[in-house]
Amino acid sequence: MLWPLITLLATVAATLAIGWIVDQVLQRIAAGHPGAPVWPLLRGCRIPLQLAIVAALLLAANPLKRIFHLKNDNGAHHAILLLLLASLGWLTVRVVAALLEALLSRYETVTDDPARVQRVHTQISMLRRVVSAVIVVVTIAVMLLTFAAMRTIGASLLASAGIIGIVAGIAAQSTLGNFFAGLQIAFGDTVRIGDTVVVDGQQGTVEEITLSYLVVRLWDYRRLIVPVSYFVNRPFENWTRRHPGLLAAVLLHLDHTTPVDDLRTALRNRLDHNPLWDGAEWALHVTDTTPSTIVVRATMTARTPDDAAQLRFDIREQLIAYLRDEHPESLPRLRTTD
Structure with missing residues (x-):
């Protein structure tokens, strides 16, 4: 009785010691390589690693049978085996996620193109979800195969696999369509995390991409959930x-007496003092006329869609204030005759 108990305690102590040693080694490596994010991420694998180690040691030593005087320890042995398989699957998911995140961080340090970084970010995020899903499915399948009943009915299941596959394919047509659409989006470079998109007339930023839906953050912080x-x-x-970069435009309806050249000069002066303008392009033109007004369009470029929207607001306000203070006769008026 004493020796099995000592074996059990030694198993637990060895598991804790191995987990602590591995954590300390990863911590020292991370301290020596501060620019490599993979080592801090791998430290998150400590719990599944310890579970896998303790399950493997318990299967090898089998002290529970002698401690509890079990005549048939098939149930306990099977439970420990399931724990080992589940912990190995969990550990694999954590390791793959850490490696992919490290790969993304490494790519961000070697390229200055934000568009390519967004594309790789989207692809790695989708790849991580797919790989994790595959690992979970394989782990569950292997765990189920450890049951004798599952192996016994395997032959009958194979006989009806064709019919079941057809029925499942019809039932899951929408789900499978979204799944393959998600893969097409990730590797087709049509939309990426961080892109500014317009969906059904609503502008927003892509915040998350999954295998079935996209999350678009709107300007008022609402989230629009859209199927992929x-x-x-x-x-x-x-x-x-x-x-x-984006071209922002401001439309003004003004009186025919508006001094367009002075307004063009005022626009350039205000752009020169606005940090949101990227200095690439600007223009001011009369694009249309009506019996009572002219339509003046001011255009200017900005680095991002958010900067373009704010620049549009600033320039519209400043030009109206300029006309009100310097040329009030240029503002639209209703003409009447006696």
């Missing part, structure tokens, strides 16, 4: 697919 199949089957606007 939408971005494959229907047209949408992507303002930042190639370059995050």
Whole structure:
């Protein structure tokens, strides 16, 4: 009785010691390589690693049978085996996620192109979800195969696999469509995390991409949940697919007496003092006329869609204030005759 108890305590002590040693080694390596994020991420694998170690040691030493005087320890042995398989699957998911995150961080340090970083971020995020799902499915399948009943009915299941596959394919048509649409989005570079898109007339930023849906953060912080199949089957606007810069436009309806040249000079002066303007392009033109007004369009470029929106607001306000103070006769008026 004493020796099995000592074996059990030694197993627990060895598990804790191995986990502590591995954690200390990873901590020292991370301290020596501060620019490598993989080592801090691998420290998160300590719990599944310890579970796998204790399950493996218990299967090898089998002290529970002698401690509890079990005549048939098949149940306990099977439970420990299931714990080992589950912990190995958990450990694999953690390791793969850490390696992919480290790969993304490494890529961010070697490239200055934000569009390519967003594309790789989207692809790695989708790849991590797919790999994790595959690992979970395989782990559950292996755990089920440890049951004798599952192995016994395997032959009958194979006989009806064709019919079941057809029925499941019809029932899961929408789910499978979203799944493959998600893969197409991730590796087709149509939309990425961080892109500014317009969906059904609503502008927002892609915040998350999964295998079934996208999360678009709107300007008022609402979240628009859109199936991934939408971005494959229907047209949408992507303002930042190639370059995050954008051309902002301001329309003003003014009187025919407006001094357009002075207004053009005022626009340039205000752009020179506005940090949101990227200095690339600007213009001011009369684009239309009506019996009572002219339509003046001011255009200017900005680095990002958010900067373009704020620049549009600033310039509209400043030009109206300029006309009100310097040329009040240029503001629209209703003309009447006696």
